[in-house]
Amino acid sequence: MTFTEKTRIGTIYKNEAARGIIMRRIPALHTAAPHIASLFKSLSLDQYYQFNQEELSQSNWIAETLSELADIPYEGLSGEQEPETIPSADYEPAGVPSASAVVQAPALAEQWGVYEVELKGPSHGNPFTEVSLHAEFSSGGKIVRMGGFYDGDGIYRIRFMPDIQGDWKFRTSSNARSLDGIEGVFRSVEPSPGNHGPLRVKDIFHFAYADGTSYIPVGTTCYAWTHQGDDLEEQTLETLKASPFNKIRMCVFPKSYLFNENEPVYDPFEGSLAEGWDYTRPNPAFFEHLEKRIADLGRLGIEADLILFHPYDRWSYSEMPPAADDRYLRYITARLSAYRNVWWSLANEYDLMWSKEEGDWERIAKIIKENDPVDHLISNHNCLSFYDYSKPWVTHCSIQRIDVYKTSEATNEWREKWKKPIIIDECAYEGDIDQGWGNISGEEMTRRFWEGAVRGGYVGHGETYLNTDEILWWSKGGKLTGTSPERIAFLRRITEESPGGVLNPLPSDWDVPCAGIKDDYYLYYFGFNQPRFRKFNRKPGILYQVEVIDTWMMSIEKLPGTYEGSFQIELPGKAYMAVRLIKVDTKHV
Structure with missing residues (x-):
């Protein structure tokens, strides 16, 4: 085999004979911050050129790069494999009595x-x-x-x-x-109060605990909160306690990225960044701290959506050899699978992990499934391209939008495609940083939550407001300062009040999505549209109580009387309004 325009830069960089060439062709690999260099490595040569062609100013840049690499043997990602350690039957002398520990x-x-x-x-x-x-x-x-x-x-x-x-x-x-x-x-x-067991998929698109109690995932993201020290971590827990969130996305390994450049309190393996890590010796203090925080979340009724791998890494945990990956996976499942509030997320942005290919993700999933008899919820999270959520081991779709503008509007389409629960874990973040994924308003975050909800999915929150201490919720935790969480709490209440405690999409008008149960319950959401009135056409003979909901002001106006057949409802002519139609039990009218 030879290098091609589809070869990832990381694969070329790993090849010692090719490394000098690719570093000369892409000088930023040497000078860029670690998280940027990691992103470069995840790209193929043609993707890199597509994103940087104006800067490169060479129409033949790919051809020239491949020409220089032509005589270098292609080694792929296999390299030299670490020999498997097989525990010996004579680890203890024959004189040690069996079962004597x-x-x-x-x-x-x-x-x-x-x-x-x-x-x-x-x-x-x-x-x-x-x-x-x-x-x-x-x-x-x-x-x-x-x-x-x-x-x-x-x-x-x-x-x-x-x-x-x-x-x-x-x-x-x-x-x-x-x-x-x-x-x-x-x-x-008998389980203690609040212990409903681990979560399961219910009715194809939704969730319930093992005891049958309904669960509505209302998630947030706090990638590196467990690596910040006790004071900030306790503050994060206090914030969560007062929030509407019952699920949190969080990384096992520390993170190196924008506004997150501090060293973690604990390292996951023995060794050091300077001298290298001994992947055969996990650091018990690291994992003990992690499980302590998972238990803290459990006491708050919050699910820990645990991210096993991620690309934003200056410590090289994202580039461990397969044997080290496998040992780590067996170790963490042994430690954590007995905790009922754990979910497994194979990766954050799996497709930016340049050192792993599709077969690696399937192997990783197999190890988790074989070593987790609780059968926790499990998925894989994307950046540029969706994972194949039709895989039988995938319990739900953990989605990052791949269209800059269209986010939760595609929920119906994804439900039909994969026939699994849709969780849009990243729809962008409420904040004001310079990155487009981290500077939407509270109004827009709330709109995306509502849009996803009435289409039968679940949207995730995150917050990235600048501050002098660079403690941004999305990465380090701390305090929430945005305007969307209380509106998300209001949506959670609306969802819980719906029949069965869930929302499923109904056939809708072309300009307004609707959820509910045909003839019994309708929830229309107008989003950024601002009508002064709306005409509804319902089946004659069925009476409805009508409520006008201001999703931003969190108010519900119950209109007097009842409505049936074709009728018109006056609206305030502003954005973020909803209308709820609830069938009236005529026996009690």
Whole structure:
């Protein structure tokens, strides 16, 4: 094979023989900020030229670059593969008694809670790679196999989420003799108030908890909030507590990007940026802090939409070799899959991750699915091109709009295409920074939420207002200062009041979308249009209560009397209005 115009710049850069050529052809690879260099690497040669042709001022730039690369062997992304570490049966001497490790395991666990078995075992060598640990949990005829993990200082843990009440028993298996064959019993009891279990897809396009309680995702984005230190993180939690948001997108790894250049408090692996990371040795303090914050969110009723990989990275976690990726995935699923409020997002902007191809994402999804018996919600998030959400493992569509202007207006189309819940996790952010994705108004953010809702989808929030401390909510958390959150709360209330607690699109007029249930309930949204009146044509003989809703002022005007058949409703002639028609029960009129 040879390099072509479709070859990613990162692939060329990785090739030592080609690196000097591509750095000379693209000097910014050497001088740009890390997040910009990462974006460059994600582009193919023709994409880079398309975005920078005016600056390059060379119509034959691609041809000249390929000519210089012509004699260099194409190595792709494979390179030299790291050999797999196979735990040895003689990790502990034969004289060590089986099942001799000290065990702590509680006698009770609530249904859908985190049940943890703690074992004190060996610590020589590298227990992260040299010790294999699992347990089988069983109740009646149900058997669940869970992976364990090493937590440092000779401590091993196995976490499990019992999904049924009653008596359970477990038995461990390990290549370490002291950890092998340990047995125990416990009882799973009634869940505590607020514990409704993990989320599931309901009725194709919506969600409900395991106990059947309806869930309306009202999300926000706070990518790097868990890397900011306790003071700011506690402030973020207090802000969330008073907000309408019940879902938060957040990264496992720290982020390096605009307005986010500080070092994290903890590193995910042993080592350093200067000397390199030991990907065979996760840092337990890093993951303990992460799970603490996930538990904090759980107590607030907030789902943690956990982003496993992202491209905005000066630490090279986005470019780990496949074997390191796989170890990390098995480790994090062992640690976190017992938490009921976890979602898996394979990546933020998967298509900017130059070192991963389609097969890598399918392998990553397979590892998550194999090691997560809870079967948490899982998806992959895009930048320039959508992932194939028809894949059977994808539970919902995690979407970033790819049209600069058309965002949630396409929700109907996406519902029909993928037949799965539509979550527009990035519709742009309310703020005032220089980037087009981060300077829409509160009015426009609210409009996009409403537009998506009446089309049967769910839109996500984010905030990027400039401040002297460069603490922007979308990345670091802190405080919300925008005008959309309280209006989003109002929309959440409207949705919860709808029949079944959800909105599904109805056939609509050409100029106004509508959601509801035919003949029973209609919610029309006029968006940025500003009519002075609207004529409605409904089936004769059905009476409706009519409400005029100002989605910005958060007011509901209930009109006197009832309406049927063809009728006209007067409107204030301003934007962001909605009209709700509710069928009247004539038995009680």
